[in-house]
Amino acid sequence: MSDHPVPGSVCDTRGSTSVTELESALQTLSVTGDDDTTRILSEHPRIVLADSRLKGSPCFLYLPPGKNEFVLVDYLKSLRTVASWPVWNQPAPSPPSDPESCSYRIDMAFDKGLGMYATRALKAGELIVEERPVYAMRRQIIRGEDQTHENGIFHRNAVRGLCPKSRAALMSLKNSYPPDVHVVPGTLCTNYLQLDITPEPDVMNEFVGCFPVLSRANHACSPNANYYFSFPSFTGQFWAMRDIAKDEEITIGYCRLIAPRRQRQADLRDRFFFTCTCSTCLLSGEQLAQSDERRTKLEKLLTTLETNSMPKFSSPTGALQLLEKALGWAQQEKLAVHQAQILFYGSNALTVQGTSPDVVLDWMKRARELFKDTEGERSYNVRRLDDSIQFAERMLYRR
Numbered sequence: 001m002s003d004h005p006v007p008g009s010v011c012d013t014r015g016s017t018s019v020t021e022l023e024s025a026l027q028t029l030s031v032t033g034d035d036d037t038t039r040i041l042s043e044h045p046r047i048v049l050a051d052s053r054l055k056g057s058p059c060f061l062y063l064p065p066g067k068n069e070f071v072l073v074d075y076l077k078s079l080r081t082v083a084s085w086p087v088w089n090q091p092a093p094s095p096p097s098d099p100e101s102c103s104y105r106i107d108m109a110f111d112k113g114l115g116m117y118a119t120r121a122l123k124a125g126e127l128i129v130e131e132r133p134v135y136a137m138r139r140q141i142i143r144g145e146d147q148t149h150e151n152g153i154f155h156r157n158a159v160r161g162l163c164p165k166s167r168a169a170l171m172s173l174k175n176s177y178p179p180d181v182h183v184v185p186g187t188l189c190t191n192y193l194q195l196d197i198t199p200e201p202d203v204m205n206e207f208v209g210c211f212p213v214l215s216r217a218n219h220a221c222s223p224n225a226n227y228y229f230s231f232p233s234f235t236g237q238f239w240a241m242r243d244i245a246k247d248e249e250i251t252i253g254y255c256r257l258i259a260p261r262r263q264r265q266a267d268l269r270d271r272f273f274f275t276c277t278c279s280t281c282l283l284s285g286e287q288l289a290q291s292d293e294r295r296t297k298l299e300k301l302l303t304t305l306e307t308n309s310m311p312k313f314s315s316p317t318g319a320l321q322l323l324e325k326a327l328g329w330a331q332q333e334k335l336a337v338h339q340a341q342i343l344f345y346g347s348n349a350l351t352v353q354g355t356s357p358d359v360v361l362d363w364m365k366r367a368r369e370l371f372k373d374t375e376g377e378r379s380y381n382v383r384r385l386d387d388s389i390q391f392a393e394r395m396l397y398r399r
């Protein structure tokens with residue numbers, strides 16, 4: 001686990017897990033008894049079978065070997081592959097040696113519990129924070145909605161093998177679930193973020209994870225930071241999507257943002273148990289109607305672009321005009337990642353529509369810049385755009 005400065009405040013009760021709740025959760029974690037069905041399969045790295053009575057039950061892999069700073073929950077075959085990845089020999093990102101130079105702090109966010117704030121002015125495209133998760137799992141296994149005692153015990157057993165520091169960091173995260181849900185899956189489900197372990201994740205291969213610091217960021221429907229999971233370093237990262245002022249709250253998006261307010265709020269209530277009151281949600285009347293319309297149109301257009309099903313326009317200018325308009329909608333809604341997606345998928349669509357190659361190349365370059373600013377220079381999208389740009393340039397010069 002990274003040693004990012006998780007302030008002492010994460011363990012205090014201000015709007016987060018109460019001391020009593022935390023103590024009792026940690027106590028449950030140290031209980032051994034009849035419900036301990038685990039069996040250690042290997043020690044270096046530590047791999048634990050979750051239920052020795054069940055053939056093919058999931059396992060817990062603790063990493064880095066000997067340190068047990070985080071756990072990955074998956075099936076044995078894939079965990080054996082993960083254990084051999086060279087990334088575990090690389091040091092996890094370390095905190096700035098001078099805490100004063102840390103660009104964020106965790107602080108009270110009024111009725112939201114704790115939140116993340118900028119300690120200085122941040123520039124668009126800046127990396128704000130990077131860290132490894134403490135708990136990572138295949139999404140099919142999390143079964144957060146499963147409120148049975150067994151599911152709670154399953155995840156509790158996985159947490160129990162973590163080093164004390166990681167265990168405390170995880171169990172001090174907020175639990176927004178009702179009291180009848182076991183505190184461990186409740187905490188995991190309140191805090192997990194997607195881990196893109198495969199470049200183009202499919203439903204069968206989705207992973208999620210909880211982070212000591214990243215999981216403290218609250219939601220906004222026009223967030224100022226983008227969460228990106230970097231597979232090569234196995235770290236979660238926040239990138240500033242626009243300039244962020246000193247003391248401004250750093251926010252990310254928890255739900256599908258290109259949806260009207262009613263739908264976003266329903267999603268957030270269902271999974272995170274709060275009603276969003278961000279500046280976009282507080283719009284009313286004509287302004288709200290326009291924002292909803294822009295997001296709905298963006299949703300439709302991006303679906304068409306992602307599935308390569310844009311109808312053929314009678315002239316290439318028609319497609320270009322529509323896509324330029326869509327970029328404007330995303331900009332008005334302050335959705336930089338969606339702008340990057342329109343530019344990226346739009347460049348493919350423009351090629352099909354017969355737009356001139358230099359315009360297409362320009363779109364690719366703009367997409368690359370925006371992906372660099374929201375995901376970093378080493379992101380998968382930046383690398384694949386570099387290849388496409390190189391190819392397109394070769395084609396252009398050959399003409």
Ligand SMILES: C[S@@+](CC[C@H](N)C(=O)[O-])C[C@H]1O[C@@H](n2cnc3c(N)ncnc32)[C@H](O)[C@@H]1O
Pocket residue numbers: 015016109111112113114115173174176190191192215216217218219220271272273274275276277278
């Ligand atoms: C991942 S946690 C975020 C950190 C959390 N605020 C804390 O105190 O640790 C998610 C929970 O934070 C709260 N939250 C996040 N964004 C919010 C928002 N915009 N308004 C109100 N509550 C929010 C909700 O309780 C949600 O279930």
